Amino acid sequence: MIKWRGTTYRFHPLLTLVFIGAALTGYFLEAVTLFAIVFVHELGHLAAASGFGWRIREVQLLPFGGVLIVDELGSVSTREELVVALAGPLQHVWMILTAMLFQWLGVGEREWWNYFIEANIMIGLFNLLPVMPLDGGKVMQCLIGYVLSYHNTILYTTWISMSLSVGIICTAVFQFVNGRLPLNLLVIGVFLLVSNWYAYRQLPYHFFRFLMARGQRVSQLLRKGTLAQPIIVTSRRTMAETLKLFMREKYHLIYVVNEKGRIQAILPEQQLVSGYLDGKKPGSAVSDLFM
Known part of the structure; x- marks a missing residue:
């Protein structure tokens, strides 16, 4: 574990095993190259997350990439998460272009640059797997x-x-x-x-x-103005089941209807979330909030 500029970098045991195996088999330089590529990849994520003001607890480094441990779990916009997720793979683009330029200029050994390019392509594409x-x-x-x-x-x-x-x-x-x-x-x-x-x-x-964290996200949506996404439920539906219908990028109004389809109440989502978090049992019905 290393702490640098206020961020903790933790080496996963798999990475340690890779270095040991590389040292024993004579591929230590290749392992160091892979680590450098992975590190730059993770710095891309770190820079993007820091730019958005995310609270980064630590960076876990793996043989094929890394994982940012942050406090913004589901509380930031989808756009921010997309930018942070893609910031890592994008680092491979400039690294590959730089390697090709150095090859063209005749700097260093051509075989090593070929390995560097192949490693970037391998790590970049692997990290884009939908897993x-x-x-x-x-x-x-x-x-x-x-x-x-x-x-x-x-x-x-x-x-x-x-x-x-x-x-x-x-x-x-x-x-x-x-x-x-x-x-x-x-x-x-x-x-x-x-x-x-x-x-x-x-x-x-x-x-x-x-x-x-829903309150923070809702405040962001309301501050810039947003269309409400209605959720229609019966009064018998539980709060827990209704909350599972919430979409991340939508603000919801909950329409509670009776068996005849008549509206009994219209609840802003904040009322439902607050009622659930303030101690209501998961099985409590939505109607408990207005009856």
Whole structure:
């Protein structure tokens, strides 16, 4: 663990194993090159997040990328998350162009620059896979969030990520059966599967954090002016079920109707969120807020 300019950088055990293996097999320079590429990639995320004023707790460095641990879980705009997610892969573009320029100028060894370019392409494309917590997974989550409720967004992206992680593991096993030893692919697949299984177990906590920060996001939406997205429910529907219909980039008015379809009440979303967070039981009906 290293602390630099107020940010903690934590090395994942996988990265340590990669360095040890590289040192034992004579590929230490290649490992250092990969680490440098990953570090620059993560600095791109860090610069974008800092530019938006995000509170960054630490940066976890992995052999194939990194993870920014921030406090802005579901509380910032989707646009900001998209920019931060894409800021990492974009670093590979200028690194590749710089390497090509140095090759053209004849600076350094051509073979090393070829390796540098290939490593950038490999890391950049891998991070764009639609698997959480990779950058592609975050982009996928942001885009799905424009059409689905936030609860369903984090649920579906977790399931998609776990399914694709299993696919990576199966690919590694298939290669092993055919006489290859894809240890790196297998380790990455297992890591992604475990990470997403843990994320799946943490979904209630993740969603609760979203509700806790909802007031801040609603203030941002109302400050700039926004169209209200109606949610129509019966008075018997629970608050917990209704909150799961909330979309991240929409402001909601909740129309409570009776069995005949007549409107009994119109509730601003703040009233529902506050009622739920102020101690109402998850199974309490929406009607408890106005009856």
